[in-house]
Amino acid sequence: MATRVTMPSMGADMTEGTVARWLKKEGEAVKRGDKMAEIETDKTVVEMEAYADGTLLKVLVPEGRKVPVGQLIAWLGQPGEKVPEESGAPAGPLGPAARPAAPPPTSASAPSPVATRLAAASAPMPARPTPPSPPPTPVTEDGDRTKASPIARKLAEEQGIDISKVVGTGPGGRITRDDVLNYKPAPSLPSSSINRPAPKVIAQDIPLTSMRQAIARVTVRSKTEAPHFYVTVAVDMTDTMKFRQHLNEALAESGIKVSVNDMIIKASVNSILKHPKFNTSFAGDKLQGHADINIGIAIALEQGLIVPALLKCQGKSVVELSTMARDLGNRARGKGGTLSQQELTQGTFGISNLGMFDVVSFAAIIVPGQAAILATGTVKKTPVVKGGEIEVADIMHATLSCDHRVADGAEGAVFLTEIKRNLENPALLMV
């Protein structure tokens, strides 16, 4: 008995997902728990695990195809087992008079349903020999070939336009007549009179990985849906840096080392407990509250940025948070396990820290579904004025990006000041 494999739900708000990559091939053995495919959602890319042992009998949804949650995407079963005749295509309602608007582009030569039905019905005189089904079309790389219609090429030549500079908007990216007619060359810069060879610029196209595509989608969504505003404070970390040094000396034997980021996490958790609004999601008609504080940590991987969350941070000590954060970071980099779907999708507040790059300050983009994200720069020895005297202090700039639908500037300022107060009074971090 073959087992259905359907598009999994990776979160309550997920309605559809894309099969980014199949990790198993048809005919390959699969064990329960094996990674079968990479599923891309609006938020992230998650590996889908097999829920049963067997052989991947049939893949119904090709890579790159987006389908609704719950749709059949593959069959698992015993080797050689016949796949039940259940189509993976969406079962759209077809009225009695309805018919497909147009045949799919690749089946132009394949017989239509009518042809097939009639051919089957009139065996002695088949309508037309059924051609073998076409092999799956590979994603073709056109390489250097510029796809342009003949009239577009002709016009470009007449007008002295380099056709390769024109962006094609026709079917399949073909450069059309109108693309050439509407083409405006980029203004050319006045050339330098000094004759020296210009350095060669590497100008190769970089194909988008599925992660890059996901990041592009998520950030555009955030920046278009959530009106961001920004509040910045300078935090005097002098006492906290000292405190951290003492703490780590005391913990030296246990091997635990609390980082500046761990203390920022703790300060954020404390501040959220006091201002729970910053732990909500804008949900159209309400701000949806969350029972747990799940702090998303921006982690830069080689492939791109992910923001997995430390789950249930409320009531955790800074040392516990430190241990959790280290474990999360390791698993994000593929060491000692993988990230759970919850960790990947359930963050409620974000922290992004570029302190290791000698960055003074920056503004981060809010992860969709969260109310705010805190962006912190490096801790730097800085002259400050205290009690009329110039002193050297450990100063860190922190910028809160806030969804204006959730909170206003004054609220953001109050919340950020609370974080600052926590970070400037290390005793609070022990609460």
Next chain:
Amino acid sequence: MAELTIRQAIQRGLEEALQNDPNVFIMGEDIGKYGGAYAVTSGFLEKYGPKRIKDTPISEATFIGAGVGAAAAGLRPVIEIMSISFSLVAFDQIVNMAANLRYMSGGQIKVPMVIRAPTGAGAQLAATHSQSFETWLAEVPGIKCVAPSTPADALGLLRSALSDGNTVIFAEPAQMYGVKGDVPDGRFTVPIGKASVQRSGGDVTLVSYGHGMRVLHSAAEDLAKRGIEAEVVDLRSLSPLDMDTIVASVHKTNRALTLDMARRTGGIMAEVAARLQEAASDWLDGPVARVGAEDVPWPYNRELEQEALPRVEDVLASLKKSYGI
């Protein structure tokens, strides 16, 4: 100017010929007493008598052969085939005899005959009565082939056919006998071998003939709602083909779609599309869009028959695929 149906226009052309030329006679199955399967020659027997209005047995090869002989001997026969599907029985007489005699006799023998035949699917006449063999006959050198889609063209083309020195296949869209239109008074003619631009537009050229014109005009209306102005061209004459008119239109629009209400494979529009890419490839903004009927025996079942016939949405989808419009 008078408003006539295509049926009335053909009747007018035939009666004119019967009245003006004593050599003209009409022959075919059920054209006399019954008045014609599509009532085109209704009342003719009473008016012109059995010598000029001749009912025949079911014997297409024989009565077309007789027509070839009569034409060669100096008469001007007008033969009705009840359905162009039945022309198959007489292909030897049409293709081997009527089309070749003039050439093979070094011009000594002419065959000035008109073969009228209703054509096309859509009326649940099933596989053997619904075909469109004008697209086959258009390929044969030595005969001409026309198919009107308006009453004025029906009369004008029939006059030209009746004065042509060669055999002319006059294919009548069977579902369009009742189509009305203005027909000029006086003796105008429509030259064989000249297409007609029925609607002007600068954005895309839509080409068909006969039944296809109705689909193209609806498609043009839909396109106009989106600001796309289609130029709608009626071939009128399948042989000889007027590529000049089509190419001139494509020079203007840079996009072309051909519609064949006959089976898509090997239809006359396959030839039009091929010639377009030969003659105007530099002017095209994408592949010539082609729509045709399904390559199946015509179904009797109404749903299936309609499914096999091209529709407006097929035209629009094909344009989208070729040109993204």
